[in-house]
Amino acid sequence: MSKVHPLARDAVKAIVPYASARSSMSGGAVWLNANENALAPAYQLDGTFNRYPSCQPKAVIDGYAAYAGLAAEQVLVSRGADEGIELLIRSFCEPKQDSITICPPTYGMYAISAESNQTSVNKVLLKNNERLDLPGIFATSPKLVFICSPNNPTGDLIPREDIIAVLEHFKDQALVVVDEAYIEFAPEASVVSLLSRYPHLVILRTLSKAFGLAGLRCGFTLAAPEIINALKKMIAPYPIAEPVAQIAAQALSPTGIAQMQQSVATINALRDDFITLAASLPGINKVWPSNANYVLLQVSDAAACVNALIAEDILIRNQSSQLGLSQVVRVSIGSPAEMQRLAGAMQRYFQPNQRETA
Ligand SMILES: *Cc1c(COP(=O)(O)O)cnc(C)c1O
Numbered sequence: 159m160s161k162v163h164p165l166a167r168d169a170v171k172a173i174v175p176y177a178s179a180r181s182s183m184s185g186g187a188v189w190l191n192a193n194e195n196a197l198a199p200a201y202q203l204d205g206t207f208n209r210y211p212s213c214q215p216k217a218v219i220d221g222y223a224a225y226a227g228l229a230a231e232q233v234l235v236s237r238g239a240d241e242g243i244e245l246l247i248r249s250f251c252e253p254k255q256d257s258i259t260i261c262p263p264t265y266g267m268y269a270i271s272a273e274s275n276q277t278s279v280n281k282v283l284l285k286n287n288e289r290l291d292l293p294g295i296f297a298t299s300p301k302l303v304f305i306c307s308p309n310n311p312t313g314d315l316i317p318r319e320d321i322i323a324v325l326e327h328f329k330d331q332a333l334v335v336v337d338e339a340y341i342e343f344a345p346e347a348s349v350v351s352l353l354s355r356y357p358h359l360v361i362l363r364t365l366s367k368a369f370g371l372a373g374l375r376c377g378f379t380l381a382a383p384e385i386i387n388a389l390k391k392m393i394a395p396y397p398i399a400e401p402v403a404q405i406a407a408q409a410l411s412p413t414g415i416a417q418m419q420q421s422v423a424t425i426n427a428l429r430d431d432f433i434t435l436a437a438s439l440p441g442i443n444k445v446w447p448s449n450a451n452y453v454l455l456q457v458s459d460a461a462a463c464v465n466a467l468i469a470e471d472i473l474i475r476n477q478s479s480q481l482g483l484s485q486v487v488r489v490s491i492g493s494p495a496e497m498q499r500l501a502g503a504m505q506r507y508f509q510p511n512q513r514e515t516a
Pocket residue numbers: 193237238239240241265306310337339363364365366372375376377
């Protein structure tokens with residue numbers, strides 16, 4: 159790592175830079191390592207860009223509010239859901255004083271944003287990688303509890319009754335943040351209907367996954383107006399560039415939503431086929447059930463598996479460093495052609511002595 163300037167804050171010097179899926183890519187033709195959507199539609203831009211954009215573009219806010227069944231006052235748009243995570247921590251956690259609670263194995267950015275705000279992280283492992291450890295969570299005193307459902311990287315849905323138990327416990331004490339980045343792949347599991355009952359519930363959403371717009375950097379925070387207003391004080395004056403607003407508004411139009419739902423149906427079917435294949439291969443010790451556009455696999459040697467696929471120009475992600483997991487790889491669901499290439503490569507790696515099936 160290159161040296162950090164001596165005048166930088168101690169907290170900044172201590173940070174280990176986040177290795178994103180993109181930064182660890184070394185070429186490769188088939189990208190199945192960042193849960194992106196390979197079936198993305200193309201978009202058009204028009205007009206000039208000489209004016210500063212609106213902080214919260216009305217067409218985007220109204221579009222998302224209509225899509226989520228909420229009022230505009232309950233919606234914040236930001237540079238990806240990642241900025242929503244950061245805004246929540248910066249707005250609600252006093253540095254060096256408050257903490258957040260997370261349930262590993264889970265999405266990495268909660269801990270990273272906490273660290274950069276000098277906020278400590280209570281880690282309460284999922285039970286069996288699927289249920290929340292409620293007594294463990296209740297033993298912490300955080301300002302924010304992060305629950306990811308479907309959970310990245312396991313793909314599990316967190317049971318609604320567990321989320322409700324956490325909401326009941328932390329009334330008037332902490333915000334409960336449910337990260338629904340992948341909810342379009344299992345829309346019936348959304349807890350958006352609980353917003354009217356629990357004013358301390360916050361839901362994170364994104365256009366990066368099912369909508370196929372990871373390159374756009376556009377995400378949403380859904381919550382009571384008082385929470386949204388706190389976040390608006392902390393957000394940059396012009397977080398959403400005009401081209402981003404134009405494309406997001408197109409994605410949230412009835413046509414855009416119908417396209418998204420069609421690609422979700424395709425991806426869910428490809429995922430189920432891939433799970434069937436993976437479960438049949440010797441050397442794959444566990445296949446997690448998935449409610450999203452990725453599948454977690456336990457293998458005997460995760461690094462060797464990743465490297466064998468890299469040799470065939472296919473990138474998947476080693477998730478073995480996650481707390482509570484070992485020798486696991488996460489495979490994002492790509493296009494039909496990409497999944498066919500992946501199937502061939504996996505058969506060659508896991509069944510080297512067998513002739514490939516056609
Ligand atoms: C991808 C992802 C995000 C971040 O989404 P962006 O909108 O691209 O910042 C948030 N949470 C989870 C669980 C994710 O997998």
